Amino acid sequence: MTETAVALMHLAHQLHRSLDRRVQTDFTHPKPPEVQIVALWQIRDRPGITVRELADELQLKPNNASALVTAMVNDGLLRREPDQKDRRVVRLHTTEEAGHRVDAVQELFTGYLTAALDSLDASGRAAVEAALPALVQVARHIRDGGR
Numbered sequence: 001m002t003e004t005a006v007a008l009m010h011l012a013h014q015l016h017r018s019l020d021r022r023v024q025t026d027f028t029h030p031k032p033p034e035v036q037i038v039a040l041w042q043i044r045d046r047p048g049i050t051v052r053e054l055a056d057e058l059q060l061k062p063n064n065a066s067a068l069v070t071a072m073v074n075d076g077l078l079r080r081e082p083d084q085k086d087r088r089v090v091r092l093h094t095t096e097e098a099g100h101r102v103d104a105v106q107e108l109f110t111g112y113l114t115a116a117l118d119s120l121d122a123s124g125r126a127a128v129e130a131a132l133p134a135l136v137q138v139a140r141h142i143r144d145g146g147r
Contacts, residue, residue, distance in 0.1 A: 008138075018112075019109055019112060019113075020034065022108065022112055023105060023108050023109065026108055027104065027105060027108065028104070029101060029104075031105075032077075032101070035058065035060075035068060036068070036071075036072060036077070037102070037105055038058060039054060039058060039068060039069075039072065040072075040077065040078075040094055040098050040101070040102045041102060041106075042054060042057050042058065043078065043092050043093065043094050044094045044098075044099065044102055047091075047092075047093050047094075048081075048091040048092070048093065049091070049092050050089060050090065050091065050092070051065050051066050051069050051090065051092065052065075054069070054092065059143065069092060072098075076095055076097055076098075077094065077095055077097065077098035077101070078092055078093065078094060078095065078098065079092070079093045079094075079095055080092060081093060
């Protein structure tokens with residue numbers, strides 16, 4: 001099992017690095033740091049998420065998430081809006097510009113992965129699809145600290 005774990009670790013790193021490098025080459029804007037891209041995905045998928053919730057999702061310390069949000073607000077990628085029921089709570093929303101950039105990055109990632117999957121034969125594609133639920137479970141297990 002150790003060989004499988006090592007192979008999976010290397011594969012995850014290689015896939016991540018390859019996608020990142022391709023986006024750096026093909027993205028028309030300066031590529032935002034990965035944590036900003038992931039934060040924008042989270043905020044767009046959950047409009048109104050709080051900084052604390054974002055910190056939990058990204059596995060960041062709250063002060064680091066707050067600094068990230070401040071930088072993204074200053075860059076025009078996020079809006080902070082007070083909660084309607086509790087004015088002490090701030091809700092996060094992506095700006096239109098951020099939405100366009102997230103869409104562009106996601107389109108690039110999807111294109112790269114679709115082309116790679118299309119290069120496989122039917123049994124290879126089926127094997128990747130069959131492995132996805134188990135890989136999601138592995139990722140959750142690691143994210144949750146083995147709980």
